[in-house]
Structures are given as structure tokens and as C-alpha cells.
Amino acid sequence: MKRLINLFTPGTKRSIHRLALLSAFIGGTATGAFAQNPFIQTQYTADPSARVFGDRVYVYPSHDILATPGKGRVGWFCMEDYHVFSSANLTDWTDHGVIVQQNKVPWVKPDSYSMWAPDCIERNGKYYFYFPTSPKDTTTYSRGFAIGVAIADKPTGPFVPQPTPIKNVHGIDPNVFIDKDGQAYLYWSAGNIYGARLKENMLELASDPVILQELPTKGLKEGPYLFERNGLYYLTYPHVANKTERLEYATSNNPLGPFKVTGVIMDESPTGCWTNHHSVIQFKNQWYLFYHHNDLSPQFDKARSVRVDSLFFNEDGTIRKVIPTLRGVGLTNATQNIQIDRFSRTSDQGVSIAFLDTLNKFQGWKTVFNAADAWLQYNSVDFGKKPARFVSARAASPSGGVLQIRTDGLKGPVIAEVKVPAGKDWKVIKAPVQKLGPGVHHLFIVSKGKDPVEADWIRFE
Ligand code: FUB
Secondary structure, eight states, X not given: OOOOOOOSOTTSTXXXXXXXXXXHTTSSEEOSOOSSSSSOOSSOOEEEEEEEETTEEEEEEEOOOOOBTTXXXXXXXXBOEEEEEEESSSSSOEEEEEEEEGGGSTTBOTTOOXXXXXXXXEETTEEEEEEEEOBSOTTTSTTSOEEEEEEESSTTOOOEEOSSOOTTOBOEEEEEEEOTTSOEEEEEEESEEEEEEEOTTSSSBSSOOEEOTTSOSSSXXXXXXXXXXXXXXXXXXXXXXXXXXXXXEEEESSTTOOOEEEEEEEOOOTTOOOOOOOEEEEETTEEEEEEXXXXXXXXXXXXXXXXXXXXXXXXXXXXXXXXXXXXXXXXXXXTSOBOTTSOSEEOSSSEEEEESOTTOGGGOEEEEEOSTTOEEEEEEEEOOSSOOOEEEEEEEETTOEEEEEEESSXXXXXXXXXXXXXXXXXXXXXXXXXXXXXXXXXXXXXXXXXXXXXXXXXXXX
């Protein structure tokens, strides 16, 4: 399904006109998302299962919506369908629309709003989409959740759901892995993490499910995701070791274990988002961790948003802990609106981030500078081959202020000074750029006055 997203008016934070035009050529809708986190900012998304198919990354997330009386359970997860998103550069994302809907799957209990964390995998040119949800048949599937499969010829669908869920699988969070010898495995969770071999048809178990029992016994474990690197199998999973979920991993020489608990990939959310759910891929020689947080819904952690950060291995094969960032991954094109509120670093004081419109959080964020010399660093801006000549900033300052822009260090060259006139309304202010070479630069935005200045975005030309 193709859909034109028009949440944003021209000139505001997430103007997507250019991307929408571009995406028309590849079949889908630009999301208004760029390289920053969360990388989908037009709807709530969670549980991102990322896959590399051909030369693109596809992300199959859950789609959180807000329950209302009569529609789902208020105050709980509420999900009725799945979208798929893709990108060739992890920077520009396309929403390919809805691929599976709860009330169009024959075995699903109507209006159950329980389309939880999915996964997708390719085998022999077919794409198998696995999803957990509430079945009509509560006799056979007594524990509340079953896992179904929908099949397509392309990663974006159309997906045709199978008439019944997978037999002998009771649980959530399916994850599929195909080993080098062609054997496929299905993993899922139901308090513990389970695994089993899949038949060649990818639709039936080829072995009895086993509990992967070397994992921690205390605290909920769910969301398994298994990958292989240099002959070592990494079973990664969210686990409540303390208060909320953190991402951990165990390793083995065999896809079904025995596993050795090895470490933590990402600590608990510092702001208390209870769930985290992830996937790990290698794309163009870099490893990435896809995960979620509740950036667009800080007060309600069942409305989540997907993020991506780079992941690195130590020489001994262990995973270095991933520190979550707002900046995310990939290059930001200097001629697009650069959302500096998705920063790499800021000064200890004098910089804060706020929603542009607290009644419509999908409008995104602004940066508030409120001390002299407060600064913000935004990494990896691609200026291309020609040096930029002008910068524009969308900013506002009741008493007026100056934003100085430097490159490649707080003591790096000053390339522009944007004078923000006094006034409460947002203005787009243009200033000349000097001493800026082509290529990729880190930007430093420094507020030179003590009075508050709010900045929405900056853009070069
Ligand atoms: O999205 C609903 C559930 O929350 C998922 O299935 C779990 O992994 C957790 O993220």
C-alpha cells in the first residue's frame, strides 16, 4: 500500500517533500525520517526486526497505536497491523505501508490488537513473515499467543497469511535463523526462550521445542534474536535482570546451544522504558543494533519508536556495549534540514531538548540554548564536493541571540554566525558561510548570548 504522509507542513521540522518525490520512484512513502533516532517519526514503532535483502535494509517493526475504550486495552500494548520500512543507506527510510492486518488473517481473534513483535526471512526467493498474536482457537493455543506466517515474493509483500498458525508453538516474539548448512530454526519466548528446527517449508517444526535453559533463570526473558559470526552463534535477548529490560547475549557453537551467558549489549533505559527489543545485522561491513525506546511518548512506554546505533565486536568476539544515541547512524546531507536536537553531544549545561508542539509530538523537537557558550555537537554532515555558501536556521529568541557554527571541534573554524532577531515567532534566518571545505564535517553550534535561543533545524546551500 502506498500512502502519502502529510503530517508536516512546509517549513516545519519534518518537511518531507523532497523525500516523498524521491520515494515515488522506488514504491513507497518517505517517512520524514533521516539518519537520526528515532528513525521513524511518523508513527509509533517497536520491536524492529532488521534484515538485509539485496542492497537494502528492511525493518519489520511492531506498530503501536493508542488504545481507546472499545479498541484494545487502554494503558496496554495495542497493535492491529504491521508496516515494513526500507532504506539503502540507513538515512532515508521508505514506508511501504501495511503488510499484514489482524482482521485479515483467518485464524486471528478479531479486534485482539495483539500483533506483537514479528520477524521476516528469505528462503529460495520467498519472504516468510512470522508474527505472534491471539488466535480464535483458545483450546489448542491455550497460552494466549500463537505464531503465524505470511508469505510474499518480495520483501514488501503482498504477504499472504497461512490459514493456521504454526503447530506446537505457543508464545511471542518469533525469530528465524537459517544456518550455513540450510537448516532453519525458529526461536520464540514464553517466559523462557524456546528453539526448534524448522522444516524446509518454513511453516512446520521439524523438532520438538526445547527451552534454551542456560540463560538466566530469574527475571523475564523475551525477544530472542540469533545470529552467527565467525562460526559463533549469538543468542541475544531482552532480560529483566533488575527493574526493566536490558539487552543481553549468550554464545554457543551450536544454534540450539548449550549457550554461555556472555554479557550485556545495552543497559536498561535511563528513563524507564520497560521494554527493549532488538535485532542485529551487518550491512556494508558495519554491524548495527536496532532497538526501541519511547522517544515520541515519554509519558507512556507502550507507544515506542525504533532506533539504530552502530555495534562493534572486540577481538575476542565479545560485543562492546552499545551506548544509545539520538544522532543514530549514517550521514546527514547538509542541504536537508539538519535536526540538531538529535545531537551527538552537548555541553553539560545550558542546552535542553523539548517537543516543538506538546500536543502533536510527531512534529519533532527543538533545541533550547539558555546560557552563554552552551554548545551542541552534531556529527557526520555531508557537504558533498562543493563548499556551502549559506546556512539557514529556523530559530526564535524573545530577546535576540547569536548562534555560532564551527566545524570539527569547539575550537575549530567559525564558519557562520546566525543572528536571531528578537521576537517570539519562528523565523528562517540566512547567513553567509566561510572557511568550510567540502566533504564530511562534525558541526558545533554555540550560543553566544545568555538569553534563550530556540533552534528547530539548520540547512546549508
Ligand atoms: O511489543 C510487544 C511486546 O513488547 C514484544 O513482543 C516484546 O518483545 C516487548 O517488546
